[in-house]
Amino acid sequence: MSEVQLCAEPAPLAFSPARAALVLIDMQRDFLEPGGFGETLGNDVSLLQAAVEPCQRALAAARAAGMLVIHTREGHRPDLSDAPPAKVARGAPSRRIGDPGPMGRILIRGEPGHDIVEALYPARGEPVIDKPGKGAFHQTDLMQMLRNRGIDTLFVCGVTTEVCVHTTIREGNDRGFRCVALGDACASYFPEFHRVGLDMIKAQGGIFGWVSDAAAFSGALD
Numbered sequence: 001m002s003e004v005q006l007c008a009e010p011a012p013l014a015f016s017p018a019r020a021a022l023v024l025i026d027m028q029r030d031f032l033e034p035g036g037f038g039e040t041l042g043n044d045v046s047l048l049q050a051a052v053e054p055c056q057r058a059l060a061a062a063r064a065a066g067m068l069v070i071h072t073r074e075g076h077r078p079d080l081s082d083a084p085p086a087k088v089a090r091g092a093p094s095r096r097i098g099d100p101g102p103m104g105r106i107l108i109r110g111e112p113g114h115d116i117v118e119a120l121y122p123a124r125g126e127p128v129i130d131k132p133g134k135g136a137f138h139q140t141d142l143m144q145m146l147r148n149r150g151i152d153t154l155f156v157c158g159v160t161t162e163v164c165v166h167t168t169i170r171e172g173n174d175r176g177f178r179c180v181a182l183g184d185a186c187a188s189y190f191p192e193f194h195r196v197g198l199d200m201i202k203a204q205g206g207i208f209g210w211v212s213d214a215a216a217f218s219g220a221l222d
């Protein structure tokens, strides 16, 4: 497929699907289901469910177009050797990273809660990036993967808009990628942060990216 046009803000964007990747950020049970890390921080996790269907739509379109699809998961080694104490110390004292929860140890790799929700489960061959931080580039091999494939444009979905999605878009923008948030395929525990988070990306002529949605993305690939 040659270049296609995407409706986006602050301006439309032409991209080549062969040089683009769909990046699904942290659609993990620990963030979307009761009992995980998100809830331990005091959040209403049901607010994130709104992003699942638009993510499914974007995922189906990217797969059908043969586009690179990358999934990320936030989490840590079982011995917590990669978890900064300043991060572990946050949240309710009895329910912190590494503590037992209803879906296994909270935000620990290999535990059920750390895995991706069933509706968006990675297909065979789709890379899954395990990241210790909020951004998907920090301490991961994402940059190498994108460089190896000649990727220049990232479509970013997932949770939460103002935390891991934002950090990843900011990191990607600084590394020279054109980053597009698919707004309805992102969600936050704070609807206001979601809205303003998307506004921040596209303000000032698209200061660090573009904002579009799952329908426009799948329509562009049709």
Ligand code: TIU
Binding pocket: 025, 026, 031, 038, 041, 074, 134, 159, 160, 161, 163, 164, 165, 189
């Ligand atoms: N708490 C919150 O909003 N987010 C995170 O801790 N991680 C992600 O955004 N994935």
